[in-house]
Amino acid sequence: MSGGVDSAVAAARAVEAGHEVVGVHLALSRAGGTLRTGSRGCCTIEDAMDARRVADRLGIPFYVWDFSERFRDDVIEDFVSEYRAGRTPNPCMRCNERIKFAALLERALELGFDAVCTGHYAILRDGENGLELHRSSEEAKDQSYVLGVLTADQLAHCLFPLGETPSKALVRAEAEARGLAVASKPDSYDICFIPDGDTRGWLAEKVGTAPGEIVDRSGAVVGSHDGAHAFTVGQRKGLRLGVPAPDGKPRFVLEVRPVSNTVVVGPREALAIAELAGARFTWAGTAPDAPHEEFACDVQVRAHADPVPAVAVVRDGELVIRPDEPLHGVAPGQTAVVYAGTRVLGQCTIDRTVSAVPAAV
Known part of the structure; x- marks a missing residue:
């Protein structure tokens, strides 16, 4: 409660x-x-x-x-x-x-x-091969995405x-x-252990600050920063770039390199991802019949994102997912949840992505 x-x-x-x-x-x-x-x-x-x-x-x-x-x-x-x-x-x-x-x-x-x-807004159903986790009846509130990490054993001891x-x-x-005083209580949001919403300031206290370079895809320095941890893939605001893009268009964070404390920026189209993969994957209930063979699915990479048609396969110890159309702003560390219709098949923590746009662009 x-x-x-x-x-x-x-x-x-x-x-x-x-x-x-x-x-x-x-x-x-x-x-x-x-x-x-x-x-x-x-x-x-x-x-x-x-x-x-x-x-x-x-x-x-x-x-x-x-x-x-x-x-x-x-x-x-x-x-x-x-x-x-x-x-x-x-x-x-x-x-x-x-x-x-x-x-x-x-x-x-x-x-x-x-x-x-x-x-949680999610549904448990008895399937042909065991218990299945499905989307709730209300798509706007559906929370099956955040439950995609649950295993068959855990689902067997859940009620929603x-x-x-x-x-x-x-x-x-x-x-x-029912006379419950919380009837009109606002929903909580943001990260519970950072209640003021200042994630960048909170991380600066935990991780510290260290000056570094912001570079474009060619490696040219276009700005500086106080700590790479403050940036996320897809970020546009707060970059404070000293060198404008040749085409005058906004630039976005494409990659964060913690070892060199470098942030890579580029055009929005360079955020397009053709493939993502993760070695830390689980199945929500029964695994697909032949996970080492490509199977059709939908993939969702954020709690409130729309699912996208894709194909997935377990290969070389990774769950590899290729969306039919490129996804934008996908970052390592995010969770990719795969569905078959309304049913949650499983999930992986994204370890790597493959850009749909060559670096020369």
């Missing part, structure tokens, strides 16, 4: 369905003064109190479990190390993978619980009561009707 409206209604529906429900809020920070800033952040003191009030209203036991050390090691430190390596991590994916459906689920099973129930709900407005209306 995060303290938001989705998990509150999910808990209410689980109670109504006849399950023996216990509310658990995760304490992910040991900073006692951690407070919510508007819609930013989650898992704060206010959120814990909101969750407790909902549990009291539902008449279920409520506990706060301290996972702050695990969260620091598995999510925050991973976030910092990925940026140090010049990659663009997704901390929500790591949190789902290593905290909510690993650490939390492991403890729950040890204590005799059967499943972890959350307010909101998956079939057509809209978030209906969830809020249900919370209001």
Whole structure:
């Protein structure tokens, strides 16, 4: 129970369905003064109190479990190390993978619980070869992307009561009707452990600053920076380039090279990616029948991006994905989730990309 409206209604529906429900809020920070800033952040003191009030209203036991050390090691430190390596991590994916459906689920099973129930918008269905994870009925709120890291064993111990709900407005209306005080509470967004939204400043404190060069694709120096970690692939603003492009068009970050502390920029068309691959891949349920042979799929590289038709194959220890049309602004460290229709097949953390545009352009 995060303290938001989705998990509150999910808990209410689980109670109504006849399950023996216990509310658990995760304490992910040991900073006692951690407070919510508007819609930013989650898992704060206010959120814990909101969750407790909902549990009291539902008449279920409520506990706060301290996972702050695990969260620091598995999510925050991973976030910092990925940026140090010049990659663009997704901390929500790591949190789902290593905290909510690993650490939390492991403890729950040890204590005799059967499943972890959350307010995620996704659907579990029995397929011919086992349990399948599918998109929710509401595409605008669908959260199957961030659940793409879950394995078959984890899915077997999950409940997602909101998956079939057509809209978030209906969830809020249900919370209001049930007398839950969080009915109109704003959704949280941004990175929960950077509640003020200043990711660049937060990283500067953790990683430090070091002057470096900004170069174009030919290697010519066109600007300077205070730390490569502050840049992400696809970034346009804040580059402060001293040399304009020959064609006068804006330039974008194409690559971050942490070893040399160099940022590479170029034209927007150079962001087009023809292939992406990752060695850290998993299947959400049963693997494709012949993953070492090319299979058709859709690929999604951001939580709110549109899926794109593609072909994928497991080759040389990597999940290799080739979209039918080039993708733009894809960075190592992001997560690529592959689908078959509405079904989540699996995911990989992107290790490398292949540009669709030769470097001479």
